[in-house]
Amino acid sequence: MSTQADTAAWLESSLPVGLAVIDADVHAAVPSIDTLLPWLDAHWQEVAATTQFRGPTDTAYPPSAATSLRPDLAGDGGVASTVADLRARVLDPWRVEAGILHCAYGIEAVKNPDAAIALARSVNAWLASEWLEPEPRLRGSIVVPGLVPQDAADEVDRLGGHPGFVQVSVPVRSFAPYGHRIWWPLLEAVTRHGLVLALQFGGAAGHPPTSVGWPTTYLEEYVDMASAFQAQLISLVAEGAFDRFPTLRVICVESGFAWMPSLIWRFDRLWRGLRREIPWTRRQPSSYLREHVRLTTQPFDAPSDPAGFGRVVDQLGSDELLCFASDYPHWQADTPADALPPIGDGSTLRAIMAGNARTLYRLEAAQ
Amino acid sequence: MTETTRRAGRAREPLIDCDVHNALPDDDALRPYLPAVWRDRRDGLSYLPKEFRQVRENLGDRSYIGAEYPRPTPRASRVDSWPPGGGPPASDLAFTQEQLLDAWDVEAAILNPLLGIGEMLNLELAAVLARASNDWLAAEWLDRDPRLRASIIVAYEDAPAAAAEIDRLAGDPRFVQVLMLSRTIEPIGRRRYWPIYEACERHGLPIGVHNGGWGGHPITPSGFPSFYLEDAAAMAGAFQAQVGSLLCDGVLTRFPSLRFVLIEGGFAWLPPLMWRFDRAWRKLRAEVPELDRPPSELIRERFWVSTQPIEETERPEQFLELLDQLAMPSRIMFSTDYPHWDFDAPDRALPALLPDALRRGILHDNAAALYDLAAVPSGSAALTDG
Numbered sequence: 001m002s003t004q005a006d007t008a009a010w011l012e013s014s015l016p017v018g019l020a021v022i023d024a025d026v027h028a029a030v031p032s033i034d035t036l037l038p039w040l041d042a043h044w045q046e047v048a049a050t051t052q053f054r055g056p057t058d059t060a061y062p063p064s065a066a067t068s069l070r071p072d073l074a075g076d077g078g079v080a081s082t083v084a085d086l087r088a089r090v091l092d093p094w095r096v097e098a099g100i101l102h103c104a105y106g107i108e109a110v111k112n113p114d115a116a117i118a119l120a121r122s123v124n125a126w127l128a129s130e131w132l133e134p135e136p137r138l139r140g141s142i143v144v145p146g147l148v149p150q151d152a153a154d155e156v157d158r159l160g161g162h163p164g165f166v167q168v169s170v171p172v173r174s175f176a177p178y179g180h181r182i183w184w185p186l187l188e189a190v191t192r193h194g195l196v197l198a199l200q201f202g203g204a205a206g207h208p209p210t211s212v213g214w215p216t217t218y219l220e221e222y223v224d225m226a227s228a229f230q231a232q233l234i235s236l237v238a239e240g241a242f243d244r245f246p247t248l249r250v251i252c253v254e255s256g257f258a259w260m261p262s263l264i265w266r267f268d269r270l271w272r273g274l275r276r277e278i279p280w281t282r283r284q285p286s287s288y289l290r291e292h293v294r295l296t297t298q299p300f301d302a303p304s305d306p307a308g309f310g311r312v313v314d315q316l317g318s319d320e321l322l323c324f325a326s327d328y329p330h331w332q333a334d335t336p337a338d339a340l341p342p343i344g345d346g347s348t349l350r351a352i353m354a355g356n357a358r359t360l361y362r363l364e365a366a367q
Numbered sequence: 368m369t370e371t372t373r374r375a376g377r378a379r380e381p382l383i384d385c386d387v388h389n390a391l392p393d394d395d396a397l398r399p400y401l402p403a404v405w406r407d408r409r410d411g412l413s414y415l416p417k418e419f420r421q422v423r424e425n426l427g428d429r430s431y432i433g434a435e436y437p438r439p440t441p442r443a444s445r446v447d448s449w450p451p452g453g454g455p456p457a458s459d460l461a462f463t464q465e466q467l468l469d470a471w472d473v474e475a476a477i478l479n480p481l482l483g484i485g486e487m488l489n490l491e492l493a494a495v496l497a498r499a500s501n502d503w504l505a506a507e508w509l510d511r512d513p514r515l516r517a518s519i520i521v522a523y524e525d526a527p528a529a530a531a532e533i534d535r536l537a538g539d540p541r542f543v544q545v546l547m548l549s550r551t552i553e554p555i556g557r558r559r560y561w562p563i564y565e566a567c568e569r570h571g572l573p574i575g576v577h578n579g580g581w582g583g584h585p586i587t588p589s590g591f592p593s594f595y596l597e598d599a600a601a602m603a604g605a606f607q608a609q610v611g612s613l614l615c616d617g618v619l620t621r622f623p624s625l626r627f628v629l630i631e632g633g634f635a636w637l638p639p640l641m642w643r644f645d646r647a648w649r650k651l652r653a654e655v656p657e658l659d660r661p662p663s664e665l666i667r668e669r670f671w672v673s674t675q676p677i678e679e680t681e682r683p684e685q686f687l688e689l690l691d692q693l694a695m696p697s698r699i700m701f702s703t704d705y706p707h708w709d710f711d712a713p714d715r716a717l718p719a720l721l722p723d724a725l726r727r728g729i730l731h732d733n734a735a736a737l738y739d740l741a742a743v744p745s746g747s748a749a750l751t752d753g
Contacts, residue, residue, distance in 0.1 A: 210608035227604030231587035
């Protein structure tokens with residue numbers, strides 16, 4: 001699809017009539033720290049003005065990498081920074097009922113804890129003011145400081161009552177796995193406000209992206225990110241986070257999903273052999289995962305033929321786990337068709353395209 | 368059921384065990400194999416006694432520390448595997464023969480002793496110990512039971528030293544592969560490890576990458592987990608990172624006959640890795656110009672996997688689905704992981720619904736082909752008094 005109009009026409013002709021679409025992952029990118037100045041306090045405004053502090057450097061997405069930007073956005077200067085863009089390219093042509101907005105600003109890369117608090121507050125204020133208020137189809141994700149769990153919990157408490165925010169977004173690469181009890185203040189705040197915990201692709205907490213150090217290529221880092229998601233899910237189950245916070249709901253964003261059956265098999269087997277180590281877990285890990293965890297479809301990492309995809313869904317053991325996501329403006333697929341599950345109309349398609357996200361985020365069905 | 372009938376039942380299917388962890392009975396066991404120059408060099412230094420055992424006692428192994436997880440059993444071993452005559456599990460050849468090789472009519476077994484040598488920070492000591500360990504393997508195990516084969520122990524973080532050790536031993540056909548571990552200082556595709564691959568290609572030896580080790584990095588991209596169970600579950604990620612590195616750093620294309628065996632890492636993660644990798648490669652291949660084919664093609668051409676811990680799908684038929692998704696029927700090789708706690712029994716580990724040809728390949732033929740074991744006489748009749 002070379003142009004926006006082509007994309008819109010293709011979608012209009014290709015989506016089943018009456019198919020509801022909830023996009024579980026669209027992005028707002030902060031163009032520069034100057035954008036945040038109105039919401040930074042005087043101290044951090046002065047720091048930005050006098051020290052060349054430009055905020056975090058998010059290495060998850062090399063500018064203009066093929067996985068970073070849709071080809072038809074390449075001429076737009078590299079970022080999806082306005083709600084008007086998002087309306088024109090995703091919300092309107094895909095007839096999106098609701099879009100879950102993420103902002104992967106990489107705050108955890110900034111080690112100064114006061115800077116992290118100031119940046120998180122300003123990003124959340126910018127999201128509320130410039131995105132959620134003008135566009136009622138959007139639901140927001142609270143960003144939080146990434147290195148001091150109590151600071152993250154405080155930011156959730158500050159914004160938990162805002163009706164526009166439906167979840168808390170944290171980078172999947174953290175300094176410690178989120179099930180670890182050091183993070184329980186955050187998990188407690190997330191569940192107390194009835195929010196979802198979204199694990200977002202990437203992160204810059206300082207550890208290498210693999211257990212064998214820093215890989216040479218972005219291709220490796222990109223593929224290996226699946227292991228980071230799995231480590232977080234293993235941690236949340238093994239540490240008893242779902243036992244302690246039984247209403248905790250988690251979604252993996254830009255995670256892919258085809259790795260989930262192999263995780264279930266490996267994790268259940270190890271639990272059968274080693275459960276004495278984690279006696280607070282009363283059920284097999286797969287039972288916790290299917291109850292508490294959802295996955296977005298981007299990047300679509302299952303076989304692209306209907307039979308191969310159907311087999312993966314069957315191995316997942318439920319069609320309630322997957323939530324459609326365009327991942328705008330990142331674009332791992334070559335065409336919009338590649339972003340859609342390779343199945344025709346039917347209950348599974350409808351669940352993936354909207355039903356599962358509607359349940360997860362407790363959204364009202366559109367009339 | 369008597370022992371005789373059990374053995375007769377087992378003997379119907381020829382068996383090669385690709386992963387057996389024999390052990391040193393004690394630290395003194397290597398002393399006869401250490402070169403005199405190393406044994407004696409510390410003479411006269413009160414803080415460094417001459418024996419290597421005492422060096423270890425005083426200074427430790429000088430390896431990475433800081434990620435200790437209590438194991439489920441002593442030495443993570445079967446509680447019945449401690450030899451009656453003393454020493455740790457699988458340190459006594461006679462008891463290993465009785466409990467593993469004879470009991471299961473093993474036709475050939477590959478010894479992969481996990482001695483902590485590759486992870487040592489003192490590279491000079493590691494190279495000396497690797498050499499002594501290989502001589503110990505040959506003299507005390509390979510010479511005494513013709514069913515045994517072994518991996519060459521190398522100090523893989525010092526690739527030139529490792530290559531020299533490979534060159535020294537490659538003429539002994541009982542050493543059938545080179546042993547590395549799944550966690551290293553850098554991804555194993557990077558250039559520091561290439562001398563090992565040059566040596567392996569020179570001698571036609573496959574490289575076994577075994578679960579374990581560490582190079583100082585947390586096992587997850589998100590820091591250290593709390594429990595051994597998490598540590599064990601996360602190891603699949605280390606294997607995936609190593610496969611990705613071997614592809615993206617160009618090792619498989621630069622060394623076109625090199626073969627890798629992923630040992631004790633499972634394999635259910637391989638199909639989704641190949642799907643994900645192929646998709647990402649199509650978008651990002653400009654970054655890896657040497658990788659001129661879809662990653663899945665190279666993986667299926669150049670990798671083997673061992674079975675233990677066998678993948679346990681939720682429904683038995685899903686095991687066949689998994690093998691179909693993997694599409695590497697000639698690359699799966701049976702292993703018991705003796706004497707470790709999660710030992711896979713040869714008569715029970717593989718699902719009953721596995722077709723006969725596939726079962727035979729996994730239990731025997733695939734390993735016989737890779738390691739060129741056709742000449743190994745089968746059964747305990749091969750056992751001679753050494």
